[in-house]
Amino acid sequence: MLTLTLGTFAIALNHLLLISALALATFVGWRVAKRGGDNPESALFSLFLLGMLAARIAFVVLYWSHYRNDPWQIIDLRDGGFLAWPGVIVLLLVALYRGWRRPGLRRPLGFGVASGVAFWLLATLSLNIYEQGTRLPDISLRNAAGETIQLSDYQGGPLVINLWATWCPPCRREMPVLENAQQQRPDLTFLFVNQAESMQSVATFLETQGLSLNNVLFDRSGRLGQAVGSMALPTTLFYSPDGRLLSSHLGELSNASLARALENFDTPTPNSNPATAPATSARKLPCPASATC
Numbered sequence: 546m547l548t549l550t551l552g553t554f555a556i557a558l559n560h561l562l563l564i565s566a567l568a569l570a571t572f573v574g575w576r577v578a579k580r581g582g583d584n585p586e587s588a589l590f591s592l593f594l595l596g597m598l599a600a601r602i603a604f605v606v607l608y609w610s611h612y613r614n615d616p617w618q619i620i621d622l623r624d625g626g627f628l629a630w631p632g633v634i635v636l637l638l639v640a641l642y643r644g645w646r647r648p649g650l651r652r653p654l655g656f657g658v659a660s661g662v663a664f665w666l667l668a669t670l671s672l673n674i675y676e677q678g679t680r681l682p683d684i685s686l687r688n689a690a691g692e693t694i695q696l697s698d699y700q701g702g703p704l705v706i707n708l709w710a711t712w713c714p715p716c717r718r719e720m721p722v723l724e725n726a727q728q729q730r731p732d733l734t735f736l737f738v739n740q741a742e743s744m745q746s747v748a749t750f751l752e753t754q755g756l757s758l759n760n761v762l763f764d765r766s767g768r769l770g771q772a773v774g775s776m777a778l779p780t781t782l783f784y785s786p787d788g789r790l791l792s793s794h795l796g797e798l799s800n801a802s803l804a805r806a807l808e809n810f811d812t813p814t815p816n817s818n819p820a821t822a823p824a825t826s827a828r829k830l831p832c833p834a835s836a837t838c
Contacts, residue, residue: 574657600632624799
């Protein structure tokens with residue numbers, strides 16, 4: 546499961562874990578402060594923000610080549626571009642400094658930070674182990690010609706699967722990024738799996754936007770999203786040649802965040818030849834005149 550869904554509200558599990566870690570740290574710090582010491586609530590929240598800022602700055606510095614020509618993207622946090630470890634290190638160093646300067650805050654803040662960081666580390670590690678143990682779902686989809694194909698037919702090479710819809714603004718914004726990556730990385734197979742829309746509406750959208758996407762597939766009932774545990778759009782999944790989930794990204798991809806995700810494929814693996822699409826599948830939209838759209 547990649548998201549927690551309540552009605553129309555969906556939140557990525559890694560975001561939920563981060564918020565839960567802050568809540569736990571605040572609760573533990575408050576309980577310790579009741580036995581003696583200053584309430585660390587405001588200090589913990591400021592440390593959280595400082596850690597997030599450090600994580601963002603570290604990401605931007607590492608992937609500066611993708612931000613150089615469009616500096617405004619630096620403040621666009623929707624791409625999820627954060628490096629966790631620099632943020633954690635800065636948080637711990639500042640917490641030590643603040644505890645040294647304020648003895649009354651030292652014990653509550655220390656217990657709060659320790660419990661929050663420990664929870665986040667263990668929960669994130671568990672989630673990563675769970676995700677990487679999941680496999681490529683074996684479900685049926687349709688191509689632009691209306692033919693039924695199996696998703697597992699694409700297994701055998703590194704695979705990037707994007708779940709999207711034309712009504713989804715983040716999906717629309719990230720499409721040029723994915724189109725460019727598809728052209729720049731012929732060693733990867735990109736699948737664009739539309740969720741619950743008609744072939745004609747998707748064909749019209751791609752034509753009006755001037756997008757040329759290979760391997761556009763259709764999931765009329767949203768079975769793929771249910772199978773991978775994500776009902777939020779867009780969702781992008783990265784699979785190894787043997788069908789093992791390497792990582793996932795919920796939300797809009799930027800050039801920088803996609804570059805980071807594609808690093809999963811930089812290490813050669815056995816059977817690392819690009820996946821070959823089924824011979825019967827139509828690879829592009831708009832669909833041929835003979836197809837029923």
